[in-house]
Amino acid sequence: MSKTSHLADPDKNPSFTKAIFSGEIREDLAFPFPVPSESDREAAAAILDTFRGWAKDTVDARKHDHDGKFTDETRAGMADLGLMGLNIPEEYGGFGASAMVFNRVISEIGATDAALAVYFGAHQSIGCKGITLFGSDAQKQKYLPKCASGEMIAAFCLTEPSSGSDAQAMRATAVPSADGTHYVLNGSKIWISNAGYASLLTVFAKVPVEVDGRQKQRVTAFIVDAHAPGVSLGQPEQKMGIKASDTRTFTFENVTVPADDRLGDVGAGFKIALEILNSGRLGLAASTTRGTREMMRHALEYARQREQFGRPIGSFEMLQRKFATAAAECYAADAAWMVTSAMVDRGGVDFSLETAACKVFASELAFRTASETMQIAGGIGYSKEYPYEQFVRDARINMIFEGTNEILRALIALSALQEPGERLKHIGKAFKDPLRSIGAISGFIANRAVRQLTKPEFTKVHPVLRDEAEAIADVIHALAVGVESLLMSEGKAIIEKQFHQERLANAAIDIYLAVCALSRCTAALERAGGDETKVTPDLDCARLFVAAAARRARRAVRALSRNQDARQKAVAERAMESGSLCPEVPIG
Numbered sequence: 001m002s003k004t005s006h007l008a009d010p011d012k013n014p015s016f017t018k019a020i021f022s023g024e025i026r027e028d029l030a031f032p033f034p035v036p037s038e039s040d041r042e043a044a045a046a047i048l049d050t051f052r053g054w055a056k057d058t059v060d061a062r063k064h065d066h067d068g069k070f071t072d073e074t075r076a077g078m079a080d081l082g083l084m085g086l087n088i089p090e091e092y093g094g095f096g097a098s099a100m101v102f103n104r105v106i107s108e109i110g111a112t113d114a115a116l117a118v119y120f121g122a123h124q125s126i127g128c129k130g131i132t133l134f135g136s137d138a139q140k141q142k143y144l145p146k147c148a149s150g151e152m153i154a155a156f157c158l159t160e161p162s163s164g165s166d167a168q169a170m171r172a173t174a175v176p177s178a179d180g181t182h183y184v185l186n187g188s189k190i191w192i193s194n195a196g197y198a199s200l201l202t203v204f205a206k207v208p209v210e211v212d213g214r215q216k217q218r219v220t221a222f223i224v225d226a227h228a229p230g231v232s233l234g235q236p237e238q239k240m241g242i243k244a245s246d247t248r249t250f251t252f253e254n255v256t257v258p259a260d261d262r263l264g265d266v267g268a269g270f271k272i273a274l275e276i277l278n279s280g281r282l283g284l285a286a287s288t289t290r291g292t293r294e295m296m297r298h299a300l301e302y303a304r305q306r307e308q309f310g311r312p313i314g315s316f317e318m319l320q321r322k323f324a325t326a327a328a329e330c331y332a333a334d335a336a337w338m339v340t341s342a343m344v345d346r347g348g349v350d351f352s353l354e355t356a357a358c359k360v361f362a363s364e365l366a367f368r369t370a371s372e373t374m375q376i377a378g379g380i381g382y383s384k385e386y387p388y389e390q391f392v393r394d395a396r397i398n399m400i401f402e403g404t405n406e407i408l409r410a411l412i413a414l415s416a417l418q419e420p421g422e423r424l425k426h427i428g429k430a431f432k433d434p435l436r437s438i439g440a441i442s443g444f445i446a447n448r449a450v451r452q453l454t455k456p457e458f459t460k461v462h463p464v465l466r467d468e469a470e471a472i473a474d475v476i477h478a479l480a481v482g483v484e485s486l487l488m489s490e491g492k493a494i495i496e497k498q499f500h501q502e503r504l505a506n507a508a509i510d511i512y513l514a515v516c517a518l519s520r521c522t523a524a525l526e527r528a529g530g531d532e533t534k535v536t537p538d539l540d541c542a543r544l545f546v547a548a549a550a551r552r553a554r555r556a557v558r559a560l561s562r563n564q565d566a567r568q569k570a571v572a573e574r575a576m577e578s579g580s581l582c583p584e585v586p587i588g
Contacts, residue, residue, distance in 0.1 A: 013348050013350060016029045020508060070244050098341075110287025132144065192250055201226050205220060207267070280402045281355040285363070369391075468543060474554075
């Protein structure tokens with residue numbers, strides 16, 4: 001498979017997040033804060049104005065939730081507005097939006113109706129994204145114009161009853177015909193968004209191949225007609241939230257898939273799936289962050305007008321803390337998806353861990369916010385008469401979508417550990433033959449001493465934010481030293497040490513979000529000529545977030561060496577074995 005132009009070239013553009021695990025700060029990836037081009041600003045403004053005007057009269061999220069489906073007018077309107085082809089290239093009838101514009105638009109859709117954002121994103125963030133990224137010219141000409149117009153709705157089919165994030169456990173098969181003209185597809189896929197509307201599917205299945213005389217199974221991607229003979233559709237899933245999003249099972253029984261509709265090379269399916277999901281995760285992050293702002297808008301309005309003890313409840317500090325925390329975290333999350341979108345638009349940058357970080361942080365922010373808005377609303381928050389309980393139901397899925405947050409934390413940690421792990425593996429071999437490797441060993445010891453004594457520095461953060469920048473530089477240094485010590489003590493066993501993986505990922509996520517917040521605030525300060533009084537809202541949000549993120553990251557790094565992992569494991573395994581969570585109460 002030829003290398004697609006946008007794909008990462010780690011040798012030339014190493015990942016920001018992978019670099020911090022080695023104590024390096026790739027400032028060029030986060031600074032300066034991205035300034036949308038004039039054409040992007042004009043395009044975003046025009047699309048958002050048009051969408052808002054249409055949505056005000058057409059989109060009723062409460063009705064969609066109640067009915068469990070979109071109105072025909074809503075779906076037709078999305079197509080008429082040209083939104084279904086927003087990030088499809090212009091030569092195939094789409095708008096050709098940049099990642100920056102696309103993610104700003106999906107964020108607005110998500111704030112309007114979470115289920116509608118799923119419909120929109122499942123179609124082009126993941127449904128037909130594989131064709132855009134990896135399709136042949138013929139495949140693009142055949143399918144993308146119809147996807148752009150909304151004539152075809154696309155869906156992404158990866159998850160199976162026995163395999164979710166573990167693609168190697170996939171059971172769906174696609175067996176090539178003897179004459180090589182087609183494949184015969186069998187298997188089933190579950191939790192497919194847009195299933196009831198879809199006519200075009202990106203399906204992943206294992207293809208038998210011979211490697212060194214042995215039969216192997218290789219995950220491969222296919223473009224499949226949802227209405228082809230042998231394709232059957234299950235009943236709509238009865239879900240907790242995003243009820244209007246049509247979610248069902250697809251079953252494939254001896255479905256004939258033309259060889260021309262194989263997407264990419266045999267065996268390239270896993271890589272294709274990961275690239276597609278990167279796009280979906282970033283869109284989800286932007287959407288849930290904007291959703292956070294919209295949920296808090298309702299809570300702020302209520303807190304201003306609801307009075308207790310003779311004054312608005314918004315004047316009480318326990319509630320003010322909720323608003324302040326959400327504001328700071330929303331500020332950082334917005335900064336992160338914008339910085340990451342700029343990486344995507346730049347091309348050639350490895351942004352896989354950054355999109356995962358954005359998704360994890362923003363999805364958890366949205367769910368926390370949904371819970372807090374319900375709490376602020378009090379009793380009415382629990383009533384279906386008001387929107388708060390729907391906020392909670394709709395927000396919960398985001399921590400499962402596009403890879404569970406647990407899987408994404410493991411992805412961040414294990415991917416970022418590869419480079420320092422390889423470095424230590426190399427030096428481990430040197431120690432087996434120390435006389436011949438004295439130079440390598442001496443160099444490692446000297447470099448390790450330098451790494452432990454020398455912390456990285458930010459050079460592009462505004463001087464006003466010097467203290468905040470130093471706090472993050474300190475924790476990056478501590479992370480790199482902690483990673484090296486951890487790898488030396490655990491070696492290959494780190495693959496099974498998920499307590500540590502979670503800590504490493506949490507530290508990396510907080511560091512990345514904090515750096516993005518510093519970049520955003522630095523840009524605001526520079527526009528204001530360094531006058532702090534002109535950017536007080538930016539400074540307050542950035543300082544609140546960076547201080548909290550640095551504290552969390554420091555705790556995570558410290559816990560690499562001081563923790564209660566053995567005790568946690570013992571309690572959990574005892575509960576798994578007995579089926580009882582903990583000792584019973586000593587009565588009755």
